[in-house]
Amino acid sequence: MKSLLTNIRRTPYQSAAAFLALFLNLFLAVVILFSSSFIYGLLSYVETRPQVTVYFKTQTVSDDVFKMRDNLINSGKTLSVKYISQQDAYKTYQQLNKDNPLLLEMVSPAIFPASLEINAKKPVYLPQIAEFLKKQSGVDEVVFQKIIIDRLMTLTNLIKKTAIIFGVFLIVTTIIILFTITHFKVALKKEEIELLRLLGASRGYVKKPFLEEGLFFGFVSASVAFLLFLGIIFYINPFLSSYLSGADNLTIGWDFHQLAVWPLNGIFLAIIYGVTVFFGITISTLATLFATQKYIK
Amino acid sequence: MIQFTKVVKRFPLGNVAVTDLSFTIDDNEFVFLVGPSGAGKTTILKLVTKELTPNSGTILVEDLEITAKHFHDLEKLRRKIGVVFQDFKVLPDKNVWENVALSLQIINTPRNLIRSQVNQALDLVNIRTKAQMFPIQLSAGELQRVAIARAICGNRKIILADEPTGNLDPQTTWEIIKIFKKLEGMKTIIIATHNTDIVNSLKKRVLIMKNNRLFKDVHKGGYEL
Numbered sequence: 039m040k041s042l043l044t045n046i047r048r049t050p051y052q053s054a055a056a057f058l059a060l061f062l063n064l065f066l067a068v069v070i071l072f073s074s075s076f077i078y079g080l081l082s083y084v085e086t087r088p089q090v091t092v093y094f095k096t097q098t099v100s101d102d103v104f105k106m107r108d109n110l111i112n113s114g115k116t117l118s119v120k121y122i123s124q125q126d127a128y129k130t131y132q133q134l135n136k137d138n139p140l141l142l143e144m145v146s147p148a149i150f151p152a153s154l155e156i157n158a159k160k161p162v163y164l165p166q167i168a169e170f171l172k173k174q175s176g177v178d179e180v181v182f183q184k185i186i187i188d189r190l191m192t193l194t195n196l197i198k199k200t201a202i203i204f205g206v207f208l209i210v211t212t213i214i215i216l217f218t219i220t221h222f223k224v225a226l227k228k229e230e231i232e233l234l235r236l237l238g239a240s241r242g243y244v245k246k247p248f249l250e251e252g253l254f255f256g257f258v259s260a261s262v263a264f265l266l267f268l269g270i271i272f273y274i275n276p277f278l279s280s281y282l283s284g285a286d287n288l289t290i291g292w293d294f295h296q297l298a299v300w301p302l303n304g305i306f307l308a309i310i311y312g313v314t315v316f317f318g319i320t321i322s323t324l325a326t327l328f329a330t331q332k333y334i335k
Numbered sequence: 336m337i338q339f340t341k342v343v344k345r346f347p348l349g350n351v352a353v354t355d356l357s358f359t360i361d362d363n364e365f366v367f368l369v370g371p372s373g374a375g376k377t378t379i380l381k382l383v384t385k386e387l388t389p390n391s392g393t394i395l396v397e398d399l400e401i402t403a404k405h406f407h408d409l410e411k412l413r414r415k416i417g418v419v420f421q422d423f424k425v426l427p428d429k430n431v432w433e434n435v436a437l438s439l440q441i442i443n444t445p446r447n448l449i450r451s452q453v454n455q456a457l458d459l460v461n462i463r464t465k466a467q468m469f470p471i472q473l474s475a476g477e478l479q480r481v482a483i484a485r486a487i488c489g490n491r492k493i494i495l496a497d498e499p500t501g502n503l504d505p506q507t508t509w510e511i512i513k514i515f516k517k518l519e520g521m522k523t524i525i526i527a528t529h530n531t532d533i534v535n536s537l538k539k540r541v542l543i544m545k546n547n548r549l550f551k552d553v554h555k556g557g558y559e560l
Binding site for chain 2: 048229230233234235236237238239240243
């Protein structure tokens, strides 16, 4: 550690450049990582709102509706299927118009259609579910927010692609910058390296200080970038809380596991920190490795 | 033992550095390498350390045939050799002790052994009192002592010195030569030099280079061209 700090002190400008380049890129990486996770969580939340609503003709018997509901559940494509009876619909109507007795007098439960509110497991299942329902007898109308769902899916894909492209761009940029800085450092220590090699030092021995520095910068830059991000996120936390007051819980994940991204929690933040440190250490070590491989013979 | 057999070294543009070079230096021998500038003295030293590779011929250093096609023991070879330069090549950001210890650190010597061996080497070259000083605080003679201490550390069997007194005044030159004399019989020493006084007065084996060839190999010889 002492020799590592001495090496850094002896090349202050190159060290500062390496740190700042890594810090800036890692900070952007943390922001991208958090934003992507957050937006994904938000999209998942939106996707869990009722997506297809099917209204049945008033004369359709409830057994037929239940049979249809069971078919949907058994298809494995739905997250939930909620049955709204004529009575339930009437109650909702009453609730909504409780201040208007005139409107209440004019209706009875018989005029309200029973309905099913369906959430699909994936947005791609929605058109299939809608098509299936339209073909069933007793169905009056299928309400399917196709445009909204299509837009959501486009947005999700766009975010995914942008994050990948931007992430690759950040990695390549950082590696090139660190590669160049390490090259400078190797050039500055040319005489020392030649002497060490002449005394019989192995290539690994000569490369070791550069690699240690790379590791150190990767870890420190990632930690500082994460701390800055943490400060910002806690600062804007009250605004986010009021903005997302309706959404109790945002999650991202897979069929086997769901990770809560909102409200902010220790596990999610620890994962973000871990990924940032891994990212920082990997790219700084790779860049240093490429440079020393090329310039230390 | 160092053995050159019909060694030829040409530089990329075609100019010959050494040609048809054959000689053998036994273990613990003290040899001067003399000749005019450009005669090939430094090239011979660089061929021994494998900083240069000959175009033809074979070179044997101790038990290693360093000209073999698939020679992979470069580090093993260089750990047998200590090198002393005219311009000292002492690292400016390390103190005397650290500069000498470098020779042992690179071969992963345990710390307690490093301490004892470095102190021993500093005693031999009589500079232990300045162990904590940095190169900028030392005279040229002292810097060369540090370089010699570094060259002998780590049980190196061969010492190659390229014009080790080239930058020193006559008095310091003799002090440095005395250090090499102390090592005589313990290590193989090859000193490339222009200094006629030293070569003539020590009466050691002299390899005389002329026109990139070994002109004469004189035992107990003097400086002649």
